[in-house]
Amino acid sequence: VSGSPPHPSAGPTVADAGESALVARIRARAGEPPSFIHIGIGDDAAVIEPPRGGLDVVTTDALVEDVHFRRAWTNPESIGWKAVVVNLSDLAAMGASPRAVFLTLALPDALPLADFDAIVEGVVRAASSAGAALAGGNIARSPGPLVVDVTAMGSARRRRVLTRSGARAGDLLYVTGDVGGAAAGLAVRSRGIDPDSWTEPMRACVARYERPDARLRCGRLVAAARAASACIDLSDGLADAVRQLAAASGTGAQLDASLVPMQPGAAEWLGADPLARAIAGGEDYELLFSVPPRRRRAFHAAVARCRALTATHVGSVVAGSGAWLVRDGQRSELAPGFSHFSA
């Protein structure tokens, strides 16, 4: 995360450049497609060799200016990066490996061309860091906000796909990494604190908010080991993930407040009840797994191979229905959050 002030507004805009010049800039940045992409950017559609013996996994998610990001806060390269990563995180939650991304941009006429280039750069970097290629998309004008919509395609092995719906009573709930960082990063940004005065923990929280990473390796390794009964990503917060996983599995679930791993330095930005904010706040892009007790050892072995990532036991799947928070010996319903029209 750069602490530099956002983009200058001088210089040419996307309207000055025109659509065909914008396409040429994207093609130049995207580079040569890998061999499994038979036809990439520039025809009516992309043509892709299907995964050999595997399954196609497809997801789409959009970032809308002033809903999901503010151009005054986040540099355009990070906007492009994050638009891809939110999709890669969905692939991670299925245990899939990314192969191709498609980019739809709705562009305000006044968007500086330099910002356009930076958004595309972020998209290409995030895709290629995950082994995926930018294979197509389209550009439209927007009379309103900038919209960056990404579709990501990946592959998964048969009978190794993770879903939300396989959890059974008695399974253990694990979350990767830690939570609350993205919510704290948003708080730091929204209070307008000069980046030059940020401490390292503040910087780390803003990075979680603006430049997340998808837990692809972890999702893949746990899926390959068949070590989890279900998985979901934390795009709408840990509480929501627990609730969604339980609902999709037709079970109940409970989260133990004392076990939730908070990101260091996040709590002080999260108001009077940091834990509540941390689990309600979305955008941490960690993974929540349910693990049958007999697969616990296999799960830990898979996570141990996930480079510097840990998984923390935070609760359990229980009989019945509903999602519960156990805190100071009290059991209360997890407050409802957002649900995602997701796939």
Place this chain on the structure above:
Amino acid sequence: VSGSPPHPSAGPTVADAGESALVARIRARAGEPPSFIHIGIGDDAAVIEPPRGGLDVVTTDALVEDVHFRRAWTNPESIGWKAVVVNLSDLAAMGASPRAVFLTLALPDALPLADFDAIVEGVVRAASSAGAALAGGNIARSPGPLVVDVTAMGSARRRRVLTRSGARAGDLLYVTGDVGGAAAGLAVRSRGIDPDSWTEPMRACVARYERPDARLRCGRLVAAARAASACIDLSDGLADAVRQLAAASGTGAQLDASLVPMQPGAAEWLGADPLARAIAGGEDYELLFSVPPRRRRAFHAAVARCRALTATHVGSVVAGSGAWLVRDGQRSELAPGFSHFSA
């Protein structure tokens, strides 16, 4: 095309309903997915059985309010329909068969819930009319225009994919159906003429503009017969299609004005030079093929099987470069139009 006035603004809005209720409405309308969709709406991503022995073909295209449509003119069901068809048209131009569509909606808070339902209904109808299922997507809030972004996936047989780039000098250019109808329909709408007073040709032109059909069967049959050397759809107009096909193929091309099939009744809505407007106006969603002379018979045989659709010889691929219009014995450069960041 209904001539009825647009949506009432009374009644509940999408903001009243909330995201999870909107998702439930989409799932109910989408119905049960076909067996090749292992996991559809409701998980982190869709899981799809790849086409057996074939290739994945993927395209994405967005309709933005007040850029591509106006809610005051077009009923919401037609907006959803068209958002899918513009993508199916890209699959048609590759000779592909649609399998799945994904829907991203950026929704203004004040959008009536009834309009939301109608948009989804149009999406599902257009998809299922082409044999494709709505397999996922996502919903976001929009502080500005309504954005309906669709990704369509299809399959194509190996060595039967049509591209833009295979045309060779001496090939003949054919266009399906007729042109100018969509531009005339837009003119009828923009002049605010009372639908009750529309003649049948006016109604047909508005239908071309608001409720196009993709030439899927034609693309597929011509591709299967290997009867064309290249193909592109007319999303940005016939002139642009000729130019793009020539540029992608590294050839020149010329269009003969006297051969262009105009939609009946369109000319009177297209100003002083209807032909120029008809070929510059986009959105007819016909297909342009280049056909090697020795494949002419096979091409006509394939088109003869395309239910009530004709193809008209409109020009030829020529040596060199550039795109030309021959009119009244004069040869002039085809005016540049839009180009598409398309795939």
